[in-house]
Amino acid sequence: MEPSLPFPTACLSLWHRGTRSFPHLNANREEPVPTSSKYVILGSGISGALIGWKLIEKGVKGKDILILEAREAVSGASGRNAGHIRPDAFRGFLHYSSLHGSEQAKKILENEQIVLERIREFVKEHKIHSDFTDLTTFETCLTQEAADYTAKTLAAYKAAGGDISQVRVHEGDEAKAKTRVPTAISAYEWPAASNNPAKLVQWILTDFIAKDGQMWTHCPATEITKHAGSSSGASAKWDIHTPRGTVTAETVAHCTNAYASFLLPNLSNLITPRRSQVNSFIPCPSLSGMETLKDTMALRYSADHFFSVNPLRDGTINFGGTGTRDRSDTETEKWKALVTFDDRCFNSALVKNSQWEFENLASDSVDEPLRLGEGFDYAWTGIQGTTPDNAPLIGPVAGLEGQWICAGFNGHGMATIFTCAPGLVKLITGKAWEETGLPECFQAGRVNMKQRSVL
Numbered sequence: 001m002e003p004s005l006p007f008p009t010a011c012l013s014l015w016h017r018g019t020r021s022f023p024h025l026n027a028n029r030e031e032p033v034p035t036s037s038k039y040v041i042l043g044s045g046i047s048g049a050l051i052g053w054k055l056i057e058k059g060v061k062g063k064d065i066l067i068l069e070a071r072e073a074v075s076g077a078s079g080r081n082a083g084h085i086r087p088d089a090f091r092g093f094l095h096y097s098s099l100h101g102s103e104q105a106k107k108i109l110e111n112e113q114i115v116l117e118r119i120r121e122f123v124k125e126h127k128i129h130s131d132f133t134d135l136t137t138f139e140t141c142l143t144q145e146a147a148d149y150t151a152k153t154l155a156a157y158k159a160a161g162g163d164i165s166q167v168r169v170h171e172g173d174e175a176k177a178k179t180r181v182p183t184a185i186s187a188y189e190w191p192a193a194s195n196n197p198a199k200l201v202q203w204i205l206t207d208f209i210a211k212d213g214q215m216w217t218h219c220p221a222t223e224i225t226k227h228a229g230s231s232s233g234a235s236a237k238w239d240i241h242t243p244r245g246t247v248t249a250e251t252v253a254h255c256t257n258a259y260a261s262f263l264l265p266n267l268s269n270l271i272t273p274r275r276s277q278v279n280s281f282i283p284c285p286s287l288s289g290m291e292t293l294k295d296t297m298a299l300r301y302s303a304d305h306f307f308s309v310n311p312l313r314d315g316t317i318n319f320g321g322t323g324t325r326d327r328s329d330t331e332t333e334k335w336k337a338l339v340t341f342d343d344r345c346f347n348s349a350l351v352k353n354s355q356w357e358f359e360n361l362a363s364d365s366v367d368e369p370l371r372l373g374e375g376f377d378y379a380w381t382g383i384q385g386t387t388p389d390n391a392p393l394i395g396p397v398a399g400l401e402g403q404w405i406c407a408g409f410n411g412h413g414m415a416t417i418f419t420c421a422p423g424l425v426k427l428i429t430g431k432a433w434e435e436t437g438l439p440e441c442f443q444a445g446r447v448n449m450k451q452r453s454v455l
Contacts, residue, residue, distance in 0.1 A: 001268075001340075003268055004259065005259060006070045006071055007343060008071060010071065011344055011346070013079055013080045013380040013382065014380065015197055015198035016075070016080075017378075022073065024073055026072055027216065027217050031244070032244045033244050033246070035246070035247060037249050038060075038065070039052075039064060040067075041065065041066070041068070042067075042253065042256050042263070044067050044074055044201075044217070045076045045201060046413065046414075046418075047078075047420070048253070049067070049204040049205050050204060050418070052208045052213050053204050053208045062208070062211040065214065066249075067215040068219050068247075069218070072218065073205060073215065074197075074205070076383070077257055077383060078413065079198045079382075080343070081382065081411075082308055082318045082319075083196060084193070084195070084414070085195055086192045086414075087192065088112050089109070089164070090109065091150060093156055094153050095303075095390070097156075100391065100439075104440065107440075108391070109157070109162065111438065111439060115415050115419050116192070116193060119418050120193065131194070131196040131312070132195045132200075133195070135191075135192060135194060137192035138187045138188065138295060138296075138298070139188040140181050140187045140298060141185045142181070142299055144185060149302075150188060150300070154169070166190050167190045168189040169189075170188075171186050179297060182360070194311070219243065221241065221242055222242060224239065224403070237249065238252050252403045253424065254407060257413070258274075258386075259341070259385075260408075267405075270408070272339055273340060273341045273384070273385065274384045275342065276411060277347060277350050278319065278379065278382075279378075280378045281376055282315075282374050283374070285368075287317065292311065293361075296311070299357060307354065308321040309361075316377070319357060319358065346380060347381075385409060386408070386411070391410075392408040392410070392416060392420060392442055393407055393442075393444040394427075395443050396444065398444070404428055405444050406421055
């Protein structure tokens with residue numbers, strides 16, 4: 001589809017609604033951009049913010065780094081997820097293996113375990129008030145199809161040498177009791193976390209700015225051209241054009257995820273936008289007080305038919321995913337297939353489907369009328385950046401010396417970016433790929449790049 005900049009009038013997520021007092025929300029909204037900066041980062045989500053922060057940690061002066069954001073700060077996918085950090089303990093192994101081989105599949109899953117540890121350590125070290133909460137997550141199988149596939153995948157991962165020491169398996173009545181889902185056939189439990197993504201990224205941006213880093217919001221990059229008189233090579237310079245002037249930079253980092261192809265049209269077949277939706281519910285008595293849900297879960301009917309469930313510290317329950325109550329629901333099927341950059345509205349059919357699942361969890365919601373303020377509260381959408389082989393693009397942009405990319409997270413950014421962004425900083429500062437610790441299949445310049453568009 002035609003590449004696009006972010007829609008300027010996007011809806012607010014739950015996290016956006018609760019952080020309107022962030023002082024840098026609209027930083028430098030009316031100011032002309034600086035004429036030059038050694039480093040320009042496009043995007044103020046977790047990728048862009050962390051790359052800027054890590055560059056300063058590596059010794060780059062804050063005043064030499066400029067973040068450009070098309071809308072208000074943290075307005076993209078980082079501020080629109082369901083609020084959980086859910087590393088894949090094993091479930092994606094067969095799928096990743098079919099695309100990248102078993103060794104790369106293992107590295108992908110192992111990397112996600114590292115990300116959870118990194119975020120936990122980062123929040124603790126810097127005393128960040130982002131509601132980070134350690135908990136467990138359940139992969140709850142609601143059909144025999146889902147139960148059989150999940151058991152098969154766990155066995156395959158174990159046989160390949162994967163570490164399953166933190167995975168606990170529950171069957172039958174035990175699965176029902178553990179998950180509190182009466183239709184559960186089996187459930188797989190492992191460590192995860194819950195977190196307010198906007199507060200986490202806002203802390204990073206605040207510290208970045210306190211260290212003289214610069215950020216311009218409501219200032220999209222509309223074009224990048226070779227700076228007049230610059231030559232190819234490591235010293236090449238780029239002109240980043242914006243509605244408020246042009247800034248010249250030696251290094252440009254593309255952290256715009258689904259929107260990357262607007263400035264890099266060669267990626268239009270490699271990074272595709274996909275709209276996802278989160279529906280927020282206020283629990284009734286059966287899910288409140290001592291009965292509040294303590295763990296996240298996926299309610300799994302099949303590979304592409306599931307709900308994510310994330311209880312927050314205040315008891316609010318977020319439902320995400322692609323679940324549909326009725327597979328013949330043509331309105332919802334059209335929604336699922338929709339490829340768009342439009343995050344201005346939500347789909348009422350998906351709200352109804354999530355509401356049905358919410359009522360399944362809250363047994364008393366059927367027998368007793370909901371009080372005003374209970375039940376469905378709010379819904380919002382976000383745009384994921386998906387790739388044909390479910391791996392992100394990390395590294396230099398081919399043929400554009402000095403331009404780099406950190407994008408294409410397939411809706412799994414919170415379980416991936418905290419190693420990908422620091423990894424890209426290592427590459428930018430001259431380190432080899434091996435020093436990033438990332439799976440080789442994440443490399444932007446990997447050999448099978450041309451084939452990715454048809455996978």
